[in-house]
Amino acid sequence: MATMANMWIRSAQRLSNITQIHATRQVSRSAHRSRFWSTTATDTNSQTNDTPKTSENTESNDATKSEIAQIELKWKEEKSKLEEDLKSFKDKYVRSLAETENVRTRMIKQIEDAKAFGIQGFCKDLLEVADVLNMAVDNVPKEEVPKNVHLKNLFHGLTMTESQLQKAFNKHGLVKIEPKVGDKFDPYVHEAMFQVPTENKESNSNVAVVNKIGYKLKERTIRPAIVGVFKA
16 A cells, blocks of 8 residues: 555645646747747847937937037037146246246345454454554654653554454455556546546556555455546
8 A cells, every 4th residue: 555655645746746847848838939929029120220220329319420520519618728728837946946046145145244244343343453553553753762761662563453453354364455557547446535646648547645544344345445547
């Protein structure tokens, strides 16, 4: 009985499997037919509507080309504007660099001048002392110096003081302007206070008399020499 039952169950299972396979084949055939008829209909519709779609595609292509042309024109305008802006910024940058370099050069020159001529006011004050010492040395009667010990010592002290003062001047770039009679008048280092008549035309405007020596601080005249000039 058990054997017969098992055989019956197996037969039922086989029948069930065969039924499922047959149903699956039927569904597959139906789907294939459906796809065939659908494709055929689509091809028919496609052939029927070819002319309208071609017209629509042509209009669409024209519209696309027009849009592309507008975009390219806009890009060209933006590119031209950017190039102009770049050129302007570059010009401003170069000008800024040049201006900065000029400012830096001027500042360096001003600093150097401040270092070199910062003592100019002090030097001018010391020139009066140098003038007094020079006047004192010139007014000592030279013929009396050997005869009088006190006068000799005084004269020696004055000359030494004047010499040391001139060394200090030279150390800081302060030098004398000592024109000689007959030198060409130079308005940058000489100041003419009066004229001396002369018959020699070649000596016209030349230095005739030196009243007071001048001084220069590092090639800058801080006091011109006071002179008189010839006038033909």
